[in-house]
Amino acid sequence: AEVEETLKRIQAHKGVVGTIVVNAEGIPIRTTLDNSTTVQYAGLLHQLTMKARSTVRDIDPQNDLTFLRIRSKKHEIMVAPDKEYLLIVIQNPCE
Amino acid sequence: ERTYKPVSYVDQMAIHFSMDGNLILKDSDEGRRQNARLSIEEGKFLKTQSFLPPLEDSAIISEEAEIKDAESTEDAQAAGEEEAEEAGTAEVAEAAEAEEPPPPRPRERKLANQFNFIERASKTLNNPLRERACQSEPTPCKNFSATANQWEIYDAYVEELEKMEKSKEKEKPRAHIAKKEEKRKDRRSTSLESQSDDITKVSKAAKIMERMVNQNTFDDIAQDFKYFEDASDEYRDQQGTLLPLWKFQYDKTKRLAVTAISWNPKYKDLFAVGYGSYDFMKQSRGMLLLYTMKNPSFPEYVFSSESGIMCLDIHSDHPHLVAVGFYDGNVAIYSLKKPSSQPSYRSSAKLGKHTDPVWQVKWQKDDMDNNLNFFSVSSDGRIVSWTLVKNELVHTDVIKLSVEGATMQGPEGLQLQTLGCGTSFDFHKKIDYLFLVGTEEGKIYKCSKCYSSQFLDVFEAHHMAVDAVSWNPYHMKVFISCSSDWTVKIWDHTIKTPMFIYDLNSAVGDVAWSPYSSTVFAAVTNDGKAHVFDLSVNKYEAICTQVVVAKKKNKITHVRFNPVYPVVIIGDDRGHVTCLKLSPNLRRMPKEKKGQEVKKGPEVEIAKLDKLLNLVREPASRA
Numbered sequence: 060a061e062v063e064e065t066l067k068r069i070q071a072h073k074g075v076v077g078t079i080v081v082n083a084e085g086i087p088i089r090t091t092l093d094n095s096t097t098v099q100y101a102g103l104l105h106q107l108t109m110k111a112r113s114t115v116r117d118i119d120p121q122n123d124l125t126f127l128r129i130r131s132k133k134h135e136i137m138v139a140p141d142k143e144y145l146l147i148v149i150q151n152p153c154e
Numbered sequence: 155e156r157t158y159k160p161v162s163y164v165d166q167m168a169i170h171f172s173m174d175g176n177l178i179l180k181d182s183d184e185g186r187r188q189n190a191r192l193s194i195e196e197g198k199f200l201k202t203q204s205f206l207p208p209l210e211d212s213a214i215i216s217e218e219a220e221i222k223d224a225e226s227t228e229d230a231q232a233a234g235e236e237e238a239e240e241a242g243t244a245e246v247a248e249a250a251e252a253e254e255p256p257p258p259r260p261r262e263r264k265l266a267n268q269f270n271f272i273e274r275a276s277k278t279l280n281n282p283l284r285e286r287a288c289q290s291e292p293t294p295c296k297n298f299s300a301t302a303n304q305w306e307i308y309d310a311y312v313e314e315l316e317k318m319e320k321s322k323e324k325e326k327p328r329a330h331i332a333k334k335e336e337k338r339k340d341r342r343s344t345s346l347e348s349q350s351d352d353i354t355k356v357s358k359a360a361k362i363m364e365r366m367v368n369q370n371t372f373d374d375i376a377q378d379f380k381y382f383e384d385a386s387d388e389y390r391d392q393q394g395t396l397l398p399l400w401k402f403q404y405d406k407t408k409r410l411a412v413t414a415i416s417w418n419p420k421y422k423d424l425f426a427v428g429y430g431s432y433d434f435m436k437q438s439r440g441m442l443l444l445y446t447m448k449n450p451s452f453p454e455y456v457f458s459s460e461s462g463i464m465c466l467d468i469h470s471d472h473p474h475l476v477a478v479g480f481y482d483g484n485v486a487i488y489s490l491k492k493p494s495s496q497p498s499y500r501s502s503a504k505l506g507k508h509t510d511p512v513w514q515v516k517w518q519k520d521d522m523d524n525n526l527n528f529f530s531v532s533s534d535g536r537i538v539s540w541t542l543v544k545n546e547l548v549h550t551d552v553i554k555l556s557v558e559g560a561t562m563q564g565p566e567g568l569q570l571q572t573l574g575c576g577t578s579f580d581f582h583k584k585i586d587y588l589f590l591v592g593t594e595e596g597k598i599y600k601c602s603k604c605y606s607s608q609f610l611d612v613f614e615a616h617h618m619a620v621d622a623v624s625w626n627p628y629h630m631k632v633f634i635s636c637s638s639d640w641t642v643k644i645w646d647h648t649i650k651t652p653m654f655i656y657d658l659n660s661a662v663g664d665v666a667w668s669p670y671s672s673t674v675f676a677a678v679t680n681d682g683k684a685h686v687f688d689l690s691v692n693k694y695e696a697i698c699t700q701v702v703v704a705k706k707k708n709k710i711t712h713v714r715f716n717p718v719y720p721v722v723i724i725g726d727d728r729g730h731v732t733c734l735k736l737s738p739n740l741r742r743m744p745k746e747k748k749g750q751e752v753k754k755g756p757e758v759e760i761a762k763l764d765k766l767l768n769l770v771r772e773p774a775s776r777a
Contacts, residue, residue, distance in 0.1 A: 061357065062356060062357040062360055065357070065360045065361065065364055065452075066356075066360055068364060068451070068452055069360065069363055069364050069367055072364075072367050072368070072371060072451070073371050074370070074371060075367060080356055113301075113303060113305075116303065116304070116305030116308075117303055117304055117305060120304050120305035120307070120308030120309070121308070125362065126362060126366065128366070135370060137363060137366050137367070137370075139359035139360070139362045139363045139366070140359065141355065141356055141358060141359040142355070143355060144355055144356045144359060145359075146356050146359040146360055146363050148363050148366075148367060150367055150370055150371075152370040152371070152373060
């Protein structure tokens with residue numbers, strides 16, 4: 060539906076390498092990358108997001124994690140956590 | 155062996171028999187024991203023999219008595235024997251029986267030494283062991299692990315609170331119907347949930363992600379928007395520039411012209427753009443898009459309509475309601491909360507729509523019944539107030555723009571009033587009933603909501619249609635108007651002639667006051683230029699004139715200032731919306747004067763300027 064379109068747009072955006080949708084248990088539901096990479100990203104980022112969220116909420120329980128961005132030399136990994144899902148996008152910021 | 159045994163060799167002596175013997179001292183322990191043993195055996199022997207000749211053996215018995223040590227029992231037995239002899243054979247048998255068991259003599263104490271020690275042990279019979287076990291079925295186990303962080307505790311509390319609140323709500327007397335509705339909703343929602351794929355739940359995250367991706371792509375623009383201040387403005391001697399930022403376009407609107415722009419009063423980065431066509435011949439559909447500056451590549455909301463949209467206005471208190479006027483004379487209200495692409499409420503021919511395109515709509519304050527209402531002006535000469543009563547639009551003609559003195563003779567002697575064609579209007583910010591209407595004939599009428607047939611005043615403003623009128627946001631009396639006759643004029647509504655006239659060499663599409671200063675305004679022209687004026691800096695010339703759109707034939711149709719950020723958006727007739735940042739020179743705030751509010755500062759200046767310009771008339775009174 061609308062969400063599908065949004066995801067398509069994100070994928071078609073300039074510089075985006077791949078998108079992964081991960082469910083609450085860390086299992087990737089939807090991906091545009093190959094299987095091994097997807098599984099790797101999903102597992103590692105899931106843990107990291109949990110840790111980040113735990114950190115934020117420990118400091119203030121009324122707070123919650125909205126977004127996580129990891130910028131590396133080669134590209135930028137963006138993680139948008141939701142209640143049950145995790146949306147991961149890897150982008151090459153054009154510089 | 156009863157044979158002769160040959161002896162092989164005989165020396166002197168041949169031994170036939172030899173027996174070794176031991177000598178034990180008679181009184182030693184061993185000697186005594188052996189003696190005792192011998193005597194017992196003799197006693198037994200003698201006893202058995204003594205049966206046969208009972209009488210005669212009394213002497214022998216007495217002899218026995220002498221031999222044995224312990225004689226008493228022997229004597230008793232002897233006596234018993236004697237009695238037995240007297241009794242007879244039966245008695246003899248009894249006596250014999252009595253004698254048979256050996257007399258229990260007090261034996262010699264047995265000596266216990268290691269040679270004589272006999273161990274005697276006995277063991278009970280051990281029953282064979284058998285194991286029997288019983289095991290119950292194990293209760294089903296499940297591993298559960300969790301961390302008890304502070305936020306988990308907090309979450310649990312919040313859930314509890316919500317549950318309690320829900321239960322309280324359900325207890326209310328409306329329980330029945332509410333419960334039914336809730337059940338229905340629940341069923342629907344559950345069925346929807348089961349039907350819809352999990353993907354739809356990612357919608358929020360996807361939205362945020364899209365914005366982030368866009369931010370990355372347009373990173374430099376975003377940085378410019380936030381932080382860039384043109385340093386060269388210092389050297390430019392009060393001239394300013396407009397820095398192009400984002401460009402918003404949508405492929406479905408490529409052929410349409412931007413006909414209206416409006417910022418959302420609540421969300422400062424959200425703006426609405428109406429698409430339609432100004433061309434009389436090429437009328438097609440229209441679109442309403444809402445963009446946010448956070449996502450320049452795709453609109454947030456898209457609405458389409460059959461007729462071109464000519465104007466729009468967003469309600470200041472209900473930022474989800476957008477009033478729209480169409481080319482076919484209809485008006486409609488779109489609600490952003492509803493996902494449908496159709497308007498929530500729509501006028502129709504029955505309900506008194508305009509017969510000509512609606513050029514401007516504006517929301518008003520809620521009327522006395524708290525109904526939403528807005529005004530619209532159209533070329534059919536009517537200014538209509540629409541009220542939303544019980545989900546229907548009800549119209550009220552507020553005023554008819556009759557052209558003075560021009561009554562025509564219609565057929566059959568009817569007097570027809572020629573109506574002027576309204577093209578724009580603006581309501582006063584403070585004085586509620588006062589508003590201005592610009593017409594196609596170039597006149598500006600000052601009207602009041604209370605009077606439906608008469609104008610308060612008329613200004614002979616322009617030679618051609620008035621494209622926009624706008625009250626100054628600070629000054630109570632000043633308004634600005636622009637027209638296709640290439641001019642922009644600034645007026646004081648108490649004075650019939652304009653204060654300032656600017657000729658911009660091309661038809662002016664739109665003019666807008668800036669929200670931060672009472673002397674700054676922007677005007678856009680058909681040749682693709684944007685002009686920014688600051689009256690406090692330069693009364694006669696624009697401090698910025700810049701070509702904003704790419705192609706030459708691109709006319710700019712609308713311009714609007716963002717209420718918060720130093721940004722303007724400009725719409726052109728190719729369907730593009732460009733966002734530009736104002737350089738610092740354009741944003742100069744007037745210096746504070748002693749004891750006076752900053753806002754009023756420029757107004758005082760204007761008044762001064764008025765005086766300068768219009769020496770003939772009475773000096774403009776200070777508000």
